[in-house]
Amino acid sequence: MTPTLLLVLALALLVGVSLGLLGGGGSILTVPLLVHVAGLDAKEAIATSLFVVGVTSAVGVVGHARGGRVRWRTGVLFGAAGMAGAYAGGLLGGHLPDAVLLIAFAAMMIVTAAAMLRGRRTVRSEHAHRRLPVGRVLLDGAAVGLVTGLVGAGGGFLVVPALALLGGLPMPVAVGTSLLVIAMKSAAGFAGYLTTVPIDWTLTLAVTAAAVVGGLVGARLAERVPAAALSRVFAWFVLAMGALTLLQQAPADLRLPVAAALASLGAGAGLCYGLVPRCPLRRAVHGS
Template sequence: MSLTLLLVLALSVVIGLSLGVLGGGGSILTVPILVYVAGFEAKEAIAASLFVVGVTSAVSVISHARGGRVMWRTGLIFGAAGMAGAFVGGLLGGHIPGQILLIAFAIMMVATSVAMLRGRKKKNNDAAAPVKHELPLGRVLLDGAVVGLVTGLVGAGGGFLVVPALALLGGLPMSVAVGTSLVVIAMKSFAGLAGYLTTVQLDWGLTLGVTAAAIVGSLIGSKLAGKIPEAALRKAFGWFVLAMGTFVLIQQAPPGLQWPIAAGVAGLTAATAGICWFFISSCPLRNRGRRSTDVPSPA
C-alpha cells in the first residue's frame, strides 16, 4: 500500500469526522482531497464525492432516526425535489470544463466557510419548538431543486444549505433539521452521481476505500459530537475551509491573477476582523481580548 493511498484514506476519515461532529462539510473536504492528493480529474472527483457523501450520510441517518430526529415526510419531499435538481446539475457538470467547476467549487468553499464562522443561531426553546405539518410545497420544491442543482453541479453545498432551509420552511428544531438533512443529502447526492455517470468513469476501488474510511470517521464523530465544543470546532473548521477554498481558487486562476486573489482574500479577512473588532460589540475577537485582560495577574 503506497504512502499516497494511506494519506488519502487517513484524510477520508476526517471527511467522516466532519459529517459526524458538525453535520456537514464532507463534500467540501472530499473534492480537494481527491483532486490534489489522490490525483483525480475535477469531474471524477466531484462524482466520487457525491458517492462518498451520499453513502456516509445514509449510514449516519440511522442513529438520528433511532433518536427520533428525522422527519421522513419532510425529508422525502425536499429530497425528491433535490434529486431532480441534482440530476440536472450532474448532467450539466459533465459538459462543463473542469477548471470552471473547480472555481465554482472554490467559491462554494468560501461561502461555506463564512456560514460556518457565523455559526447557527439556536433558540432557547429549540427542543420544544412546534413542528409544522403543513409545508409550503411550492417553496419546498423550488428550494429543493435549487439546492440539488448546486450539489449536483459542483458536488458541494450539502448540510450547510439544507439545514437552514429545513429549519425555516419545515419549522423543524435544529437537531431534527440536521437529522432530516442527512436524508436529503443522501438522496440528492445519488441523483447527482447518476447524472455524472453518464459522462464520467470512476475508479471504484479507490472510491469505495474512501467511502469506507469516511464511514469509520462518521461513526467516531458521532461519538465525539457531544464531548467536543461544537462552536470551537466549527470556527476552526471554517477557517480551514476558507484557507482550502482560497488555495483551490489560486491554483485554478490564471498566473497573472493568483497573487491579486491571494492579496484580496487576505485583505478581506483583515477588513472583516477590523470591522468586527471596532464596530461589533459582541465580536468574539474583542471578547476574547477582554477575557484575557480581565484575568487578574497572580500576586
Template sequence: MEITTIVVVALAVLVGLSLGLLGGGGSILVVPLLTYIGGLDPREAIATSLFVVGATSLVSLIGHARKGNVRWRTGLIFGAAGMVGAFLGGLAGGYIPGTLLMIAFALMMIATAGAMIRGRKDRDGHSQTHHHPLWRILLDGLVVGAATGLVGAGGGFLVVPALVLLAGLPMTAAVGTSLLVIAMKSFAGLGGYLTSVSLDWPLVAAVTAAAIAGSFVGIRLTSVVPERALRKGFGVFVLLMGAFVLSQELPFPSGPIILGVVVILAAAAAVCLLGLKDRCTLGRSADRQRGEAVLA
C-alpha cells in the same frame, strides 16, 4: 497501494472526523483532496465526493432516526425535488470544463465558510409552521439539488435553513431530516455523472470507509471539543481552501490577488474570534442568539 492513495485515504479519515464533530461541512474538502493530492480529474473527484457524501449521510441518518429527529414525509418531498435537480446538475457537470467546475466549487466553499463562521440560530423548541406553498418547497429543493449535483458538495448549510424556514421544522429535526435529503440528492447527482464519468471504485470504497470511520471517532469527541469554536475555526480553514482553489484555477494575476485578499480577511476573522472575542461582532451575534433561545 500507491503512496498517493495511502495519503488520500489517511486524509479522508480527517474529513470524516470533521463530519462527526461538526455534523456537516467536512465533505466540502473531499473534492480538493482528490483533485490536488489524489490527482483525479475534477469531474471524477466530484462524482467520488457525491458517493462519499451520500454514504456518510446515510450512516449518520440512522442515529438521528433512532432519536426521532427525522421528518420522513417532509424529507422525501424535499429530497425528491432535490434528486431531480441533482441528477440534472450531475448530467450537466459531466460536460462542463473542469476549470469552471472547480471555480464553482471554490465559490461553494467560500459560501460554506461564511455560513460556518457566522453560525446559525438554534431552534430547539417547536417551530411554528410557515405554510409555504408546496411549489416553493419543491423549487427550493430543485435549486439546492442542482448545486449539489454540479459541484459534489452536500449543501447541508443550504438544506437546513430551507427546512427550518420553508417547512417550519425545529432545528434538531431539520438537521436529522437534512441527512435524508443530502443522501437522496447525492446519489442522484452521482447517477447524472456516471453517464459520462468512470470511477475508480476501489478508491471510492477506501475513501468512503475511511470517512465513515473518522466520523464515528468525531461523534465520540463531540462531548470533549467545543463545537462553536471548532466550527468557526474550521470555517476559516475552508475559506482559505476555497481561496486556494480559486488561485489555482483563475489566470494570473487575478488568482494570487484573490488568495491574498481572502488570507487577510481570514486572518482578521481569526483575530476577531480568538483574540478580541469580547468585542467581535461575530462572537457577539452567536452569544446573543443563544441568549434569546434561553429566554424563549
C-alpha cells in the same frame, strides 16, 4: 498500499468525522482531497465525492433515526425535489470545463464558510410545529439539489437551515433529516455524472469505507465536542481552502498579486474582527 493512498484514507477518515460532528461539510473537504491529494480531475473528484458523501450520510441516518431525530415526510419531500435538481446538475456538470467547476466549487466553499461563521438560526418555538409549506420545500429542495449535483457541495450547510426555517424542525432533527436529504441528492447527482465520467471504483470504495468509519466516530464525539467552536474552526479552514482553490485557477502571472491581495484582505479582516469592537465583520457574523 502506497503512501499517497494511506494519506488519502486518513484524510477521508477526518472527512467522515466532520460529517458526523456537524451534519455537513463532507463534500467541501472531499473534493479538494481527491483533487489535490489523490490527483483526480475536477469531474471525477466531484462524482466520487457524491458517492462517498451519499453512502456516509445514509449510514449516519440510521443512528439519528434510532434516536427519533429524522422527520421522514419532510426529508423525503425535500430529498425528492433535491434528487431532480441534483441529477440535472450532474448531467450539466459532466459537460462543463474543469476550471468552471472548480471556480464554482470555490465560490460554494466561501459561501458555506460565511454561513457557518454567521451561525445557524434558532427556530422559534411557535414555528416548530407549523404546517409544512410543501411548495416552498419542493422549490428550495430542487435549487439546493441543483447546486449539490453541479459542484458536489452545498449539502448539509444548505439543507439544515432550510429544514429548520421552512419545516420548523428543531436543530437536532434538522441535522438528522439533512443526512437523509444529502443521501438522496448525492445518489441522484452521482447518477448524473456517471453517464459521462469514469469512476475509479477501488479508490472510491476505499475512501467511502474510511469516511463511514469517520462518520461513526464523529457521531460519538458530537456529544463531547463543543459544536460552536468546532464549527468556527472548520469555517475558517473552508474559507482558506476556497481562497486557495480560486488562486490556483487564476492565470500564472496574476497568482502572486492575487495571493498578496487575499493575504492583505485576510489580515485586515482578522485585525478588524479581533481588535475593533464595532467592526462590521462582528455584526455580519453575529447578526448584531
